[in-house]
Amino acid sequence: MFDPYLLFLLGLGVVVLLVAWLPMALSRLPLSLAILCVLIGVAAFQVLPFHPDPVRFSTVTERLTEVVVLVALMGAGLKIDRRLGWRRWGSAWRLIAVTMPLSILGVTLMGVFGLGLGLAAALLLGAALAPTDPVLASDVQVGPPRAGDQGEARFALTAEAGLNDGFAFPFVHLAVSFALAGGAVSPGLLVHWLGVDVVWRVAAGVGVGWAVGRLLGWATFKAPHARISGTGDGLVALGATLVAYGVAEVAHGYGFLAVFVSALALRETERDHEFHEAMHDFAEQVERLLMMLVLVLLGGAVASGLLASLTWKEVAFGLALVFVVRPLAGWIGLIGAPHSTRERAVVAFFGIRGIGSLYYLSYGLNHGDFHRWDRLWAITGFIVLCSILVHGVTATPLMARIDTWRRRTAVREDRAQP
Template structure:
């Protein structure tokens, strides 16, 4: 019989090796790292090799913290790799996806949850807020490349910027769902006023301003300090430090840390846009992100093997499929009406609304802070949507992005 500690070390070692090797092995295949991680988790936990049960209902606080760390590391990487300077016109597609597509997605999911699944307002809104954002972790295959690699097209830029921003802008609706749940399911005028002033205006403003300030300060220390610049170390560990500082300071100021981390990454790039040290920071953040992502998805596979989806009915399955194939694509298409995207790029951006680890975090956060009924049902629905997205988008990302890249190259002005 294996010692559990030695078994953990063995499993961790295998995961680390897979983190390094699988992206290269899967680069030309219509298969994603996320799919394999979930399958590994199902196989390992179903076979009884691991002596504990992966259960997000039982370990709700641990689930919240683990997914939180993965998302903030991913958001820093997303901020660092965007080459395009911030601007109203330059980022017009991202603003459309945040201001139009995401609220439409939340509204669509909330209405379906209430009238199709019979959920209360608070539970339906929590599902809408959790399932609306495009995930920054699992969307790496459809995003821009590393720093100074170029935008690689409007579609990749839009999906990267959307994934970076919408995790912060979805949080007000999670807070609204929690507030309604704590109030017994009703939204009074006083509750809405407090939500608008504190959870929307203050927390968003604090996230943007503190994130930008921390990013600029760390940018100065990294690239412009007169002595001992951090860029001189060549150590990408700086990215992790910047992530934790930006997140911690912003959360202490009661702002949205997710938004602050992404903005801090953008501010770091803005300080010294073409410095090679950005690549070192991005590469380190990406390695940490992949490692943590694999661990979370293996545990998600273990939760599936342990019965996470057992309570699903045909209504929940239809709900999940409608979100992936109808609500997000339709909301994405509406949000990009009038944009400079070609029809192909618009369809691609609308389709690739990948749901993933961010959705797991928001659901765990909401359930841990509010009074919601039937946790098992909410987890089953969210788990199904995430698994459906991992499968559908994971299989199609490589061939579809290869086609759009080839189309861009063929139509590039000479």
């Protein structure tokens, strides 16, 4: 009989090696690292005695997914080369202000009228499933720092993934408030939600993130003695992530938003310094390792019966979200934006649901009074798996085509200039 501890060490070693090798091996294939991780989990937990049940281990699920999203947000902010600006970031604002609320509304209505869920549970699903995931969307995002602007489609998906994890939180809090109030909607509850959960928490998250980012930027690049950048140690990215998140949460702001904004502020301090690449590379390595761990556990949860309670209605609900609600909301949000039809279609389609959705659902269930946790987890798990499969298979070929089209368009425009 093998020692479980030794099996754990063996499995961890295999995962670490796969983290280093698989991205290179899969770079030209219509297959993603996430798909393989889930399959490994399904196979491994067929024989392992442990069952990773997110309902039973709800607190661990919340904390583990939280850390993965935090590291991913820092990496996403560091790799955006485009300077901040209202017009330059127009596609991101559209996706946050129009696409995400439409997605939340669509999922909530389908949950209430299609699945017979209560308003609180349906709204929680809407808030959890609306954000584009910063972890699993790396294949459709921009490249590392100083890689140059890689087109509107990649920029929009990167900026959206960085911002919407913070802006989805107010709706999670609203769902929790409804659940604690027994589903009752009162003017006082809505006023408190608007004043505290929307205005204050968003402002505190942005303010703290910018202040922490600028302060760390000064210490990293401009301090007269012992600049942090002199170490060349990408571990600084993890420290910046935790400081921004911790300070924002103490100030009752949205820590997710603070982490992303702090990364943007770090770039603004000294935009073209090579140390940004060291921080990004370290954050990306940690993110991949944690992502693989979570997805292997997700595969184990599937093998342990996570989807056992699914009905055909819930399957239809999930497919409608992936193939109808998000693409339609994304298309509407980009009406009037300076995108080509191809770019708009790509951005609308790649609303990847992933680890962020798992975090928001676990957070809401742990803080509110919701019923049928197993059903909500089955719905969310199915949609995440569906997104991993559909978007994982299509990301490489579709993004390769849009990149090729963008380069050819740029060449034609250069030749047309006198």
